[in-house]
Amino acid sequence: MPVHFLGLRDAATLDTAQFQLTGRIIDDLIDYSATGVIHGPAGVGKTFAVDAHLERLREDGEHRVITCSLAFPSKPTMRRVAAELFTALTGGAPPRSHSRFHLVSHLVGLLTGPRRLVCIDEAQRLNSDCIELLRHLHDHHDTRFALLYVGGDGCWEVLSREPMLRSRVFRRLPFKALPRAQVPELMRGYHPIYADADEQLLLDINDFYAHGTLRDWAAFTHTAAALCGQAGRTRLDEAVLANAYTLLGGGLDG
Template sequence: MPTHFLGLTDAAVLPTTTYQLTARIIDDLVANLATGVIHGPAGTGKTFAVTDNLERLRAAGGGHQVVTCSLAFPSKPTMLRVAAELVHALTGSEPAASRSRFRLINHLIGLLASTPRLIVIDEAQRLNGECIELLRHLHDHQDTRFALLYVGGDGCWEVLSREPMLRSRVFRRLPFKRLDRAQVPALIRSYHPIYAAADDALLADIDAVYGKGTLRDWAVFTHTAAGLCREARTATIDADVAGNAYALLGGLGS
């Protein structure tokens, strides 16, 4: 079972189009040992969708015998840091401080030459051109066998697409977006039991005031509103509960 933001209990996974396409794209990347990009605004469900599918791959047998590895770097890391942290992620051991970037790259080629892998780079918008080129070099090497997925927030695709050598190699790309306002009531009604019998107008109002089409904001609101519903001994959110939730969350939003 996937872990929901804030440990929200009784929440269901929203079957958005992007959530469902994430599974297809990851499977395509693994099957073809290809490069892909998943990007979009913060809070739109990218990390949840990717993490859920990585768990699916780890739990699966049969045709999904692939080792997964996820890592993220601070803003504008050096090539040496990327190489060193990738070695650590793959082996569990810190490389010797005396090892040069070139020796680490040769070591990485050996590590990535046998078992098929999926390497996920989160917060990919933090990478600079040199680090992107390093990852492309590793992926393109004739001896390596791994799929490469970049995941990032605002500006991710702009950063990656500036590198022609990478852009021409992107096999799958999936942009996440905020929830369409017209679809919010139907989607959110299935998200948590407190919304099951709620009025469409109230759900649309919550989205306009606080949710803003982002799953993370809806999770925060739901965590708060569900607690208020329990205190009021009601199974369904109403305008009073919503108003009290707004107050606890800092007012009517911005």
């Protein structure tokens, strides 16, 4: 499984509905060589879920799928997208003398044959030209690959402004924060320090600091677990909670 935020130890992967749907969507995209989008606010677990299911695919020897993941800086050029995709597919740098059009021609050849999944992270950074380049490659009659866009705030707004892309989206999953009512049960299975925690205590942590965001829960857990270890405790108590809140800024955003 992918590493949890800040290398948090002893944390379990939460098998939420969104985590399961991510796997289903990825499998559907591969089966139909289709386009999909997974998007949501920062820290809600979408990248972790995608990475976990990509790892599952890489380890499945019976139904092997070639995967590659890319992320670009803000407003990349079309040539940069083409060049980095070339490198991801081949493991080598593209010839410097080749224009973008030559690179696209090479990419068409590379994207035929074996089943592939190309995952574009932080997709909200792409501009219209880069989105159109990827769409062109995906729609080419010789290519055969699944295309997954993953992104944070503004991702769907950016992608959905492109009619040629929007009409081709086969699967879309908006990730959201954990439902408050599910937090106590999920957190008791997330880390040993919460195993016997009172329901109201876990709801208080969620309301005061984490707000259903998995990255915030990971940061709190990392801090609280370290404090428990330093104090020789295996479970949360009021002193640990108070010190954790202090180290994390006092929950000033709560």
